[in-house]
Amino acid sequence: MKPQLISLIEDTLSALKDAGKLPANAAPKVMIENTKDKAHGDYASNIAMASAKLAGMKPRDWAEEIIKALPESPILNKAEIAGPGFINFFVTEAASFAIVDTIFNQANKFGHNDSGKGQKVQVEFVSANPTGPLHVGHGRGAAVGDCICRLLEANGWDVTREFYYNDAGAQINNLAFSVQARCKGLAPGDEGWPEDGYRGDYIKDLADSFMAGDTIESADQSFTGTKDADDLEAIRHFAVAYLRREQDLDLKAFEVDFDVYFLESSLYADGKVEKTVEQLVANGFTYEDGGALWLKTTEFGDDKDRVMRKTDGGYTYFVPDVAYHLDKWQRGFKRVVNEQGADHHSTITRVRAGLQALKADIPQGYPDYVLHQMVTVMKGGEEVKISKRAGSYVTLRDLIDQVGRDATRYFLSARSPSSQLTFDIDLALSQSNDNPVYYIQYAHARICSILRKLNEQGLSWDQANGLANLDALSEDQEKLLANKLARFPEIISVAGTQNAPHMIANYLHELASDFHTYYNSHKTIVEDANLRDARICLTQAVRQVIANGLDLMGISAPEEM
RNA sequence: GCGCCCGUAGCUCAAUCGGAUAGAGCAUCGGCCUUCUAAGCCGAGGGUUACAGGUUCGAUUCCUGUCGGGCGUACCA
Numbered sequence: 001m002k003p004q005l006i007s008l009i010e011d012t013l014s015a016l017k018d019a020g021k022l023p024a025n026a027a028p029k030v031m032i033e034n035t036k037d038k039a040h041g042d043y044a045s046n047i048a049m050a051s052a053k054l055a056g057m058k059p060r061d062w063a064e065e066i067i068k069a070l071p072e073s074p075i076l077n078k079a080e081i082a083g084p085g086f087i088n089f090f091v092t093e094a095a096s097f098a099i100v101d102t103i104f105n106q107a108n109k110f111g112h113n114d115s116g117k118g119q120k121v122q123v124e125f126v127s128a129n130p131t132g133p134l135h136v137g138h139g140r141g142a143a144v145g146d147c148i149c150r151l152l153e154a155n156g157w158d159v160t161r162e163f164y165y166n167d168a169g170a171q172i173n174n175l176a177f178s179v180q181a182r183c184k185g186l187a188p189g190d191e192g193w194p195e196d197g198y199r200g201d202y203i204k205d206l207a208d209s210f211m212a213g214d215t216i217e218s219a220d221q222s223f224t225g226t227k228d229a230d231d232l233e234a235i236r237h238f239a240v241a242y243l244r245r246e247q248d249l250d251l252k253a254f255e256v257d258f259d260v261y262f263l264e265s266s267l268y269a270d271g272k273v274e275k276t277v278e279q280l281v282a283n284g285f286t287y288e289d290g291g292a293l294w295l296k297t298t299e300f301g302d303d304k305d306r307v308m309r310k311t312d313g314g315y316t317y318f319v320p321d322v323a324y325h326l327d328k329w330q331r332g333f334k335r336v337v338n339e340q341g342a343d344h345h346s347t348i349t350r351v352r353a354g355l356q357a358l359k360a361d362i363p364q365g366y367p368d369y370v371l372h373q374m375v376t377v378m379k380g381g382e383e384v385k386i387s388k389r390a391g392s393y394v395t396l397r398d399l400i401d402q403v404g405r406d407a408t409r410y411f412l413s414a415r416s417p418s419s420q421l422t423f424d425i426d427l428a429l430s431q432s433n434d435n436p437v438y439y440i441q442y443a444h445a446r447i448c449s450i451l452r453k454l455n456e457q458g459l460s461w462d463q464a465n466g467l468a469n470l471d472a473l474s475e476d477q478e479k480l481l482a483n484k485l486a487r488f489p490e491i492i493s494v495a496g497t498q499n500a501p502h503m504i505a506n507y508l509h510e511l512a513s514d515f516h517t518y519y520n521s522h523k524t525i526v527e528d529a530n531l532r533d534a535r536i537c538l539t540q541a542v543r544q545v546i547a548n549g550l551d552l553m554g555i556s557a558p559e560e561m
Numbered sequence: 562g563c564g565c566c567c568g569u570a571g572c573u574c575a576a577u578c579g580g581a582u583a584g585a586g587c588a589u590c591g592g593c594c595u596u597c598u599a600a601g602c603c604g605a606g607g608g609u610u611a612c613a614g615g616u617u618c619g620a621u622u623c624c625u626g627u628c629g630g631g632c633g634u635a636c637c638a
Contacts, residue, residue: 034577036582036584037581037582040581042585044580044581046579046580046619048616049580049619052618053618059618062605080578083619084580084581084618084619086580099599101580111594122618143604145584166638169637169638170637170638171638172596174637196637197592218626223601233594281574291636292636303634304634305563306635306636307635307636308636309636310636311636312636316635316636317637317638319636321638324595341632342565342566342631342632342633343631343632343638344564344632344638345564346564346565346609346634347564347638348565349564361564369631371565371566373566373567373631373632374631374632398600401603414574414575415574416574418566419566419567419574420566420630420632421573421574422572422573422574424572424573427573427587434600435600436586438600439586439600439601442598443601445600446598446600446601448595449598450597453598454598455598456597457597487577490577490617491577493577494577494578495577497578498577498578501575503575503576503577503606505575506574506576506577506585507574509585510585516601516602517601517603519601520593520602520603520635521602521603522599523596523597524597561598561600
């Protein structure tokens with residue numbers, strides 16, 4: 001509907017140019033907005049206010065000229081001036097309800113577009129270190145990241161989901177030391193317990209499993225505990241495999257799948273880290289100081305240079321990160337989105353600086369980042385501090401077990417990623433019936449029940465007859481619903497370009513609300529077969545759009561509740 | 562100190578990259594089930610959008626400053 005109105009206005013403007021009322025070189029951008037109040041019509045445009053100066057007239061007078069010059073159109077009932085110079089468009093019923101037919105034709109593809117043109121995009125998300133089970137913060141990353149992937153796919157992109165495992169480096173050493181201490185019967189606080197060791201109970205479970213000689217089967221490897229508490233290398237391998245398996249189970253419970261699990265250790269094994277360092281040195285962006293090798297990140301907007309190679313010979317974390325992103329680029333991903341927690345935002349400058357310093361013709365803003373703010377977990381009216389090392393945190397799997405996958409996904413992705421999020425466990429548990437996700441799912445189930453009820457009454461739904469009788473829909477709420485349905489493609493487009501999954505949640509809630517209101521005031525199964533078929537068409541279209549929207553969030557659309 | 566994110570109803574959050582009277586949910590109060598699922602609907606109260614300026618036809622949105630909160634500011638990741 002919007003594109004049609006835009007071209008209508010563009011035609012009008014060029015006619016006005018021909019008439020000499022607008023400079024021929026003027027090219028105001030025509031924008032059509034959704035109205036909040038139906039007294040303002042179905043759609044509105046600010047074109048008169050935006051181009052009044054060009055025409056040398058007052059906005060309202062100019063709006064008058066534009067309206068007079070509007071050609072006749074089958075989609076338009078009337079257009080009128082309002083407020084400071086808005087032009088409000090009142091669309092015909094036929095034009096509004098045409099969306100129902102479109103929805104049936106496109107079914108589960110309704111709302112999708114091909115603006116991505118099948119180009120490759122890689123989305124890296126979660127990327128938790130294999131040093132413990134996934135917690136709520138990872139859950140937010142998983143929910144938001146997966147939803148971004150689905151949105152990109154709906155916008156025509158070829159998406160690769162990728163998880164980067166930091167299975168090398170100091171944190172892993174720390175993990176190995178912690179497990180080894182447990183293997184030797186030590187507990188946190190004991191003499192000999194590693195400083196900053198991981199204290200969680202899962203470390204003890206892990207150690208017990210190692211000492212029992214268990215075999216761990218994870219995604220791409222198998223490793224058996226050697227029962228030798230002095231064999232640190234074996235402990236390290238075992239611990240990483242063990243925790244990877246745990247995280248795989250967490251993700252499976254959340255129904256988040258990845259196409260690629262990328263191991264940091266492989267960058268070392270393949271010599272990619274060394275190669276990256278050599279290139280940076282060759283390009284003259286490094287220097288030695290105090291026994292360490294530094295990267296001149298200040299030449300790329302950082303406030304101080306950063307250490308690449310420590311005095312102990314090991315690389316700092318961002319060096320393999322640069323190598324990793326070079327690898328992404330070389331794999332042909334012209335677009336990359338990294339979804340990660342805001343506590344890691346300092347890596348952005350360093351990774352981008354490193355990529356620029358490689359002189360590999362990688363664009364300056366590469367890669368894109370979506371940072372989600374911290375999740376505060378409330379339980380018993382108190383904040384649960386998330387600390388992996390202290391072992392006190394709410395795991396993602398706990399949450400899914402208690403609240404359910406759908407509700408967990410909804411809570412974690414229904415808010416703007418840039419806003420801090422409070423996850424109140426008690427609220428999610430004790431008032432689970434008030435979870436907003438049920439409100440949306442209930443609308444879907446209700447619509448499904450209409451068809452069941454119809455069958456019980458020995459009636460059937462003649463879809464073709466309904467489509468032929470859409471003009472029987474004369475209620476304001478019906479037109480409101482149709483117009484809301486027509487907005488879905490726009491929401492997908494905007495949410496996709498802005499990496500804003502929460503817009504889908506908001507839209508679905510609005511649509512469900514409009515439907516519930518309609519459902520309560522007008523019966524769908526009425527005597528008049530034409531009206532009945534038409535109403536079922538409308539509600540089934542609503543059902544399709546709710547199902548499509550929930551699918552974008554990775555949430556199920558139940559047929560009954 | 563510096564950088565990033567944020568500040569909207571009692572609480573948790575929206576507001577489609579500047580639009581008309583700032584919206585939902587929870588909580589509070591009052592109505593609606595012999596009729597398609599009451600996990601629902603209808604209504605009421607609740608706001609100087611932290612504060613002060615600026616930009617323009619128009620600002621919750623953009624700019625500057627102040628205050629307040631979170632995160633970062635490692636030869637941890």
